[in-house]
Amino acid sequence: MQTRPLVRFRGVNKSFGALQANVDVSFDLRPGAILALLGENGAGKSTIMNVLAGLYVPDSGHIEVDGERLALGSPRASVAAGVGMVHQQFRLVESLSGFENISLALHGGRILQPRSADAKLKALMEELGFNIDLATPVHAMSLARRQQLEILRTIAAGARVLVLDEPTSVLSAVETHGLFAIMRRIVASGRSVILISHKLTEVLEVADEVVVMRSGRVVHKGPTAGADPDALSRHIVGDRSFVTDARPERAAGEIVLRVDKLDVADHRGATVVHGADFAVRGGEVVAILGVTGNGQTELMEAIGGLRRPVSGQVEAPRHNKRRAFAYIPAQHLGTALAPGLVLRENAILGHQRRLGGRGWLQRHVLNARAGHVKGRFGVRIDEHEPVRRLSGGNLQRVVLGRELLDDPSLIVADYPTRGLDVASAAQIRSALVAAASKGAGVLLSSEEISESLAIATRVLVMHGGEVVADLPAAEADRERIGRLMTRGREAQ
Amino acid sequence: MIAIPSFRLEPRLEAGRPGGQALQVLSGAVLAFVLGALFLIATGEDVLVAYGALLRGSFGSVNALSGTLNKAVPIGLCALGIAFAYRARLWNIGAEGQLYMGAFGAAGVGLHLPAETSAIVALPLALAAGMLAGAVWALVAALLKAYRGVNEILTTLMLNYIAILWVGYLVNGPWSDPLVFSFPYSAAIIPGAQVGKLFFGVHAGLVVLCLMAVLLIVIDRSSRIGYELRLAGDAPRAALYGGINQRKLVLIGLGGAGLLAGLAGAIEISGATLRLQSGLSPGYGFMAILVAWIAQGRPLAILLASVLYAALINGGFALQVSGIPPAIGTILQAVLLLSVFAATTFGAYRLRRVPTGRVAT
Numbered sequence: 001m002q003t004r005p006l007v008r009f010r011g012v013n014k015s016f017g018a019l020q021a022n023v024d025v026s027f028d029l030r031p032g033a034i035l036a037l038l039g040e041n042g043a044g045k046s047t048i049m050n051v052l053a054g055l056y057v058p059d060s061g062h063i064e065v066d067g068e069r070l071a072l073g074s075p076r077a078s079v080a081a082g083v084g085m086v087h088q089q090f091r092l093v094e095s096l097s098g099f100e101n102i103s104l105a106l107h108g109g110r111i112l113q114p115r116s117a118d119a120k121l122k123a124l125m126e127e128l129g130f131n132i133d134l135a136t137p138v139h140a141m142s143l144a145r146r147q148q149l150e151i152l153r154t155i156a157a158g159a160r161v162l163v164l165d166e167p168t169s170v171l172s173a174v175e176t177h178g179l180f181a182i183m184r185r186i187v188a189s190g191r192s193v194i195l196i197s198h199k200l201t202e203v204l205e206v207a208d209e210v211v212v213m214r215s216g217r218v219v220h221k222g223p224t225a226g227a228d229p230d231a232l233s234r235h236i237v238g239d240r241s242f243v244t245d246a247r248p249e250r251a252a253g254e255i256v257l258r259v260d261k262l263d264v265a266d267h268r269g270a271t272v273v274h275g276a277d278f279a280v281r282g283g284e285v286v287a288i289l290g291v292t293g294n295g296q297t298e299l300m301e302a303i304g305g306l307r308r309p310v311s312g313q314v315e316a317p318r319h320n321k322r323r324a325f326a327y328i329p330a331q332h333l334g335t336a337l338a339p340g341l342v343l344r345e346n347a348i349l350g351h352q353r354r355l356g357g358r359g360w361l362q363r364h365v366l367n368a369r370a371g372h373v374k375g376r377f378g379v380r381i382d383e384h385e386p387v388r389r390l391s392g393g394n395l396q397r398v399v400l401g402r403e404l405l406d407d408p409s410l411i412v413a414d415y416p417t418r419g420l421d422v423a424s425a426a427q428i429r430s431a432l433v434a435a436a437s438k439g440a441g442v443l444l445s446s447e448e449i450s451e452s453l454a455i456a457t458r459v460l461v462m463h464g465g466e467v468v469a470d471l472p473a474a475e476a477d478r479e480r481i482g483r484l485m486t487r488g489r490e491a492q
Numbered sequence: 493m494i495a496i497p498s499f500r501l502e503p504r505l506e507a508g509r510p511g512g513q514a515l516q517v518l519s520g521a522v523l524a525f526v527l528g529a530l531f532l533i534a535t536g537e538d539v540l541v542a543y544g545a546l547l548r549g550s551f552g553s554v555n556a557l558s559g560t561l562n563k564a565v566p567i568g569l570c571a572l573g574i575a576f577a578y579r580a581r582l583w584n585i586g587a588e589g590q591l592y593m594g595a596f597g598a599a600g601v602g603l604h605l606p607a608e609t610s611a612i613v614a615l616p617l618a619l620a621a622g623m624l625a626g627a628v629w630a631l632v633a634a635l636l637k638a639y640r641g642v643n644e645i646l647t648t649l650m651l652n653y654i655a656i657l658w659v660g661y662l663v664n665g666p667w668s669d670p671l672v673f674s675f676p677y678s679a680a681i682i683p684g685a686q687v688g689k690l691f692f693g694v695h696a697g698l699v700v701l702c703l704m705a706v707l708l709i710v711i712d713r714s715s716r717i718g719y720e721l722r723l724a725g726d727a728p729r730a731a732l733y734g735g736i737n738q739r740k741l742v743l744i745g746l747g748g749a750g751l752l753a754g755l756a757g758a759i760e761i762s763g764a765t766l767r768l769q770s771g772l773s774p775g776y777g778f779m780a781i782l783v784a785w786i787a788q789g790r791p792l793a794i795l796l797a798s799v800l801y802a803a804l805i806n807g808g809f810a811l812q813v814s815g816i817p818p819a820i821g822t823i824l825q826a827v828l829l830l831s832v833f834a835a836t837t838f839g840a841y842r843l844r845r846v847p848t849g850r851v852a853t
Contacts, residue, residue: 306732322735335733340726345719350734352716359716 004067006031006192007052007083007161012061014047021047022058023216029161034183034193036207036224038200038236040421041393044216045196049163053085054078065161084159086150088166092138099134102153121156128155128185144175148182155186162186163194168202169418172291180206198236198421200229212236237423247433247455247473253282256325256410256441257303262312264295264302271310273299274465280441282409285432287452288445290462291485296445297330299462300414303443304329317409319354325410326403330418332395336403339388344370346387347402369405376401377427393424400428404435411435411442417451429455449478449485463488513793513839517786520835524828531823542816546824549810550803556810558693560803562764565697566591566756566773568798570780572704573752575789577745579712579721584746586633586648587753588777589655590626594757596659597625599768602681602761603667614684619758626754627747629655634746638739644746652777660770667768678768687763695763701798704752705791712791721745753777774805786832804828 005028057073071077264273301307304327377397417425570587633647724731787793808821
């Protein structure tokens, strides 16, 4: 028997100026199913979900929920129809407790607010397997807990269609499995989940059906059972081939970065990096691997100059006491790029005192640099537009293009492929390998072991704020590194 | 079945063109005059008499026009300074006090140089002393902000009162003019320290104002410091990433603002009042905050807005002369400001027809 779809997308078109973000998008979502929406950055996944959530008005087409036409362009109507979206950036009030955040959504306008969870909410948590202490303020919760809270809030507010936008990008492997367990119980209760992702292995593990989008169109739909991963990747990236250059073959040169007994504290003042001590030579690609939250980001920030170390020293190329090497921080917008400044201005960020001109910025220098930054990785944007409107992949390309411009002798990159699709990530890895082949030292942090092993000449494993292993790539196999990442020194 | 078209406001994605913004301000002004007219009718005043007086008092005669332009100079200079500091999201609420300190600096030079000092020496010296005094006054707040993290909104605001009272003390005490009994005036400054008139009573401060506006445009477009200020204002963490010394930026941003406000004070002394007096400014430094906001920090728009604001003040005097209560002039000013703010705020949105509106039977 064919059950009636919970949601049907029917010929949805949406364009932004000349860009066709969605072209004739049609697919169905069954009740009680996890549907994975796969595609590269900019394939149109978020656009179609924003149409569903009522945030965008499509140019044509419509959406049915339970056979009823959804009033488009109205977030209120979408919520009333049972659509709930959990965005990548959580929308929680950090100073309030978990329950207060849920209460805001449920009893927003009431003058007398209930103080603790009622039986209904407790039953819901029980049924779906949530394990959150609702009395804890959000700022004291881990990212995984916050995500659970956000999902619980959305469901408690009546969502039957739960849209999760790249939910695993902030989670460790263990947390990801916890999330998947919750997702399975959510669909067992008759609700449906749309999972936006570009991690194929996860999708095959948890989803029942898959819809692949490319350049705004649906290019494949079908069940995950028996799906061929290689075929799916071809659907995702199309017929382009992308090959990461192999690791650089080159004898290590001069030391370009020396980290000397470095202790670094996080924003609360707790020391999260203990006695980091290593060096990077020209021609090397050194990968720092570790589970998120083991001090990698703080270490990279201390090297890049965003964070003052508690003790110890960093010796790296400097020019008038300022950083004179490439640094790609974990966050592009707001740190590596000023969102409100135009591309030309962002193209000189950090270099503004090395361009000559005695306090004046020369127009021809700015134009030339902007041209190079755009051209290096093929970013299309008007040089006079603020960069905030670029997609995540393009922002990362702008940062990389700028930082690699003057052939730096040292490149420090904090998880430069985070959140990027397969092709963009390969492009960025290739650029790093190419720089190392020309003699630059590369220090790179990442959570993806295979990606890093493909290009690294040396691997540092971080666990609990310490560098617990320093291995030549030849001796580093996935399993050993996995053990070191999760168990630290005791794994040796 | 009838399809009811529905509309909704959407934020504009593209930055507005200057022409579009002028149109927004203009529509705000038209709205203000309509609302103002309704208000005048409701209070039983004659709309035509009131608006006629407003126009006559601001642009209606050579005297009115020159008075308007002269008043625009201190407002415009202070507003340029406020806009400069705001490039780095620094709030200078202290332009009024910096103006008073600038007046104090210029008057100090103009009162104490030998009377026969030539203008080539005395005038630059007086203006420089004014700029220096204004900048130093702003730097008090800037240093507290840069090294102790004290909120500059509060410090610049409080420093106003100290500066105003300091000038009051001088003109009642050590610098009071023995010849004008009981008036809180100093003696006149020496002729060499006076800027002199351009034409029809307009003093040369107008030229200074225009030059400073052009200077701010140049700083914005092609100076490194202008770039760093805007960068720090847009994304403080990106400024840290870019190796920018944030303390230095605070000192430069607020110091520059104080310098311009000090220049405004010096020009008031050397072009308008020709002596130090209490009540030197009717609040130019505060009006300048509004002017800088209405003009959204753009130098040329600040020129225009400061002239219009000065016209409102001048026109307000004419209202009183026509027998309309002065409070009404103030209310009309407020209506105009709110309308222009509203128009520019809504100008950031566009009205869009939703294609598939709800279907009614």
